[in-house]
Amino acid sequence: MRQDRGHEDIRLPLASGSRRIHGSVARDLGVAILGGRYAPGDVLPGEIEFAEQLKVSRTAYREAVRILSAKGLLESRPRTGTRVSQRSRWNLLDPDILAWTFESEPSETFIRDLFELRMIVEPAAAALAAERRSGLDLARMGHALEEMGRHGLSTEAGRAADQAFHTAILEAARNGPLIALSSSIAAAVTWTTIFKHRRQGLPRDPMPDHRVLYEAIVAGDPDAARRTMTDLVRLALADTELALRP
Amino acid sequence: MRQDRGHEDIRLPLASGSRRIHGSVARDLGVAILGGRYAPGDVLPGEIEFAEQLKVSRTAYREAVRILSAKGLLESRPRTGTRVSQRSRWNLLDPDILAWTFESEPSETFIRDLFELRMIVEPAAAALAAERRSGLDLARMGHALEEMGRHGLSTEAGRAADQAFHTAILEAARNGPLIALSSSIAAAVTWTTIFKHRRQGLPRDPMPDHRVLYEAIVAGDPDAARRTMTDLVRLALADTELALRP
DNA sequence: GAGGTTGTTTACTCATACAAATAGGGTAGA
DNA sequence: TCTACCCTATTTGTATGAGTAAACAACCTC
Numbered sequence: 001m002r003q004d005r006g007h008e009d010i011r012l013p014l015a016s017g018s019r020r021i022h023g024s025v026a027r028d029l030g031v032a033i034l035g036g037r038y039a040p041g042d043v044l045p046g047e048i049e050f051a052e053q054l055k056v057s058r059t060a061y062r063e064a065v066r067i068l069s070a071k072g073l074l075e076s077r078p079r080t081g082t083r084v085s086q087r088s089r090w091n092l093l094d095p096d097i098l099a100w101t102f103e104s105e106p107s108e109t110f111i112r113d114l115f116e117l118r119m120i121v122e123p124a125a126a127a128l129a130a131e132r133r134s135g136l137d138l139a140r141m142g143h144a145l146e147e148m149g150r151h152g153l154s155t156e157a158g159r160a161a162d163q164a165f166h167t168a169i170l171e172a173a174r175n176g177p178l179i180a181l182s183s184s185i186a187a188a189v190t191w192t193t194i195f196k197h198r199r200q201g202l203p204r205d206p207m208p209d210h211r212v213l214y215e216a217i218v219a220g221d222p223d224a225a226r227r228t229m230t231d232l233v234r235l236a237l238a239d240t241e242l243a244l245r246p
Numbered sequence: 247m248r249q250d251r252g253h254e255d256i257r258l259p260l261a262s263g264s265r266r267i268h269g270s271v272a273r274d275l276g277v278a279i280l281g282g283r284y285a286p287g288d289v290l291p292g293e294i295e296f297a298e299q300l301k302v303s304r305t306a307y308r309e310a311v312r313i314l315s316a317k318g319l320l321e322s323r324p325r326t327g328t329r330v331s332q333r334s335r336w337n338l339l340d341p342d343i344l345a346w347t348f349e350s351e352p353s354e355t356f357i358r359d360l361f362e363l364r365m366i367v368e369p370a371a372a373a374l375a376a377e378r379r380s381g382l383d384l385a386r387m388g389h390a391l392e393e394m395g396r397h398g399l400s401t402e403a404g405r406a407a408d409q410a411f412h413t414a415i416l417e418a419a420r421n422g423p424l425i426a427l428s429s430s431i432a433a434a435v436t437w438t439t440i441f442k443h444r445r446q447g448l449p450r451d452p453m454p455d456h457r458v459l460y461e462a463i464v465a466g467d468p469d470a471a472r473r474t475m476t477d478l479v480r481l482a483l484a485d486t487e488l489a490l491r492p
Numbered sequence: 493g494a495g496g497t498t499g500t501t502t503a504c505t506c507a508t509a510c511a512a513a514t515a516g517g518g519t520a521g522a
Numbered sequence: 523t524c525t526a527c528c529c530t531a532t533t534t535g536t537a538t539g540a541g542t543a544a545a546c547a548a549c550c551t552c
């Protein structure tokens with residue numbers, strides 16, 4: 001027998017989103033876990049029971065569990081059931097995990113940790129970019145910078161340009177794993193920026209710093225690029241901390 | 247009707263491993279993609295056809311696809327089918343992805359990129375560890391160092407101790423995302439070490455370097471820790487490069 | 493009391509039916 | 523002829539139930 005919900009045509013969101021059901025369930029469960037509503041070690045209800053609670057089929061539920069297991073959030077075994085993994089097994093830098101973390105406001109500690117990681121990675125990436133950038137890289141950075149100046153960081157287009165600028169730098173570093181890491185962080189930084197702007201106006205014009213960084217990369221000066229990027233991240237951190245303590 | 251394979255009791259491995267079927271399929275497909283047997287943009291055969299080829303049910307196959315999609319390797323949409331994502335979407339630092347990459351010998355470029363990332367991250371982590379380490383951290387490092395000295399890096403136990411030493415340092419840095427990143431890299435480094443030893447004997451005794459690093463962290467000297475870790479990674483890279491060009 | 497054995501619980505696998513989405517072609521209209 | 527729309531075929535997505543295998547616990551034998 002088909003599941004009885006034929007009496008309502010509307011796509012009952014159950015949760016949210018226009019994605020597939022397994023994706024929605026994965027997202028909702030992921031947000032719940034990352035938000036602390038399920039603690040590491042907790043055992044989820046059995047497949048049949050939980051799928052029924054969520055009003056989805058076991059198929060869809062199991063596929064959601066597979067997604068979360070792949071990201072290190074869950075572990076399931078026969079007899080024992082499905083349980084939330086220890087934090088140390090979570091792939092905190094997975095793009096989805098980062099996005100889900102920022103769904104329910106992340107802890108101040110987490111944001112600080114993320115900035116600490118940026119402070120380590122991005123200056124080094126900028127230095128590499130200054131050494132290895134091609135003409136195309138410079139063109140992309142220049143274009144992004146221009147867009148950024150035109151729209152400002154308070155607009156969607158401006159933030160996209162900011163992100164494009166950072167992405168261009170990281171890709172100029174010519175290091176696959178570094179790019180993968182960066183793109184995750186870049187996304188998170190975008191959320192942080194939005195988060196920041198939600199609370200107060202932009203306290204300072206970030207354009208001059210960006211331009212100095214760009215010039216250093218154009219000049220092919222790794223040390224200057226490293227220094228400038230360090231300053232830039234430090235200032236972003238200062239802004240964010242300001243926003244975190246109103 | 248049950249699937250007809252009752253005439254053979256043996257767990258036909260099909261591929262490998264003692265894990266669940268969906269896990270095996272995910273691994274095999276993942277290795278094939280990372281090994282270049284499927285290129286980004288390639289469309290996989292339809293679910294029904296491919297599942298039949300692999301001699302598994304559609305359910306198991308689909309769960310495998312969910313796993314790979316979660317790691318950014320695949321994207322599937324109705325009508326279009328399931329296709330291999332662009333490399334830029336792959337989560338190269340996912341622990342499974344790293345492991346699968348090392349299944350079929352990774353490119354020299356990739357190993358070099360990984361070491362470049364280690365050169366960026368691990369010295370910084372060591373510096374943080376020197377600032378923040380607790381007594382327990384030091385005890386764990388000391389113990390690992392001792393084990394490492396006792397067994398040597400040519401044994402399984404010795405390599406485990408090496409990994410434990412590095413893990414202890416990274417955990418002492420007190421930064422969740424950094425630890426997640428590191429544990430991925432640490433695993434990859436282990437494969438690299440095995441990889442290295444498979445080709446030739448250890449060219450140099452790594453213990454003195456490790457001890458100097460340990461002393462710097464005990465002394466709470468971030469700069470010394472950073473310098474020493476930099477040396478240590480650089481030497482490891484030199485050894486690996488030696489192994490890569492016989 | 494140690495070690496093997498049985499039993500129970502849970503996730504895992506399979507098979508099948510049907511639903512939803514969408515790319516691409518076909519068709520009507522301007 | 524071109525454009526806009528609809529239609530349909532194909533592919534993934536969802537649901538359900540039956541049956542399998544693995545992990546753990548309690549028991550039972552020696």
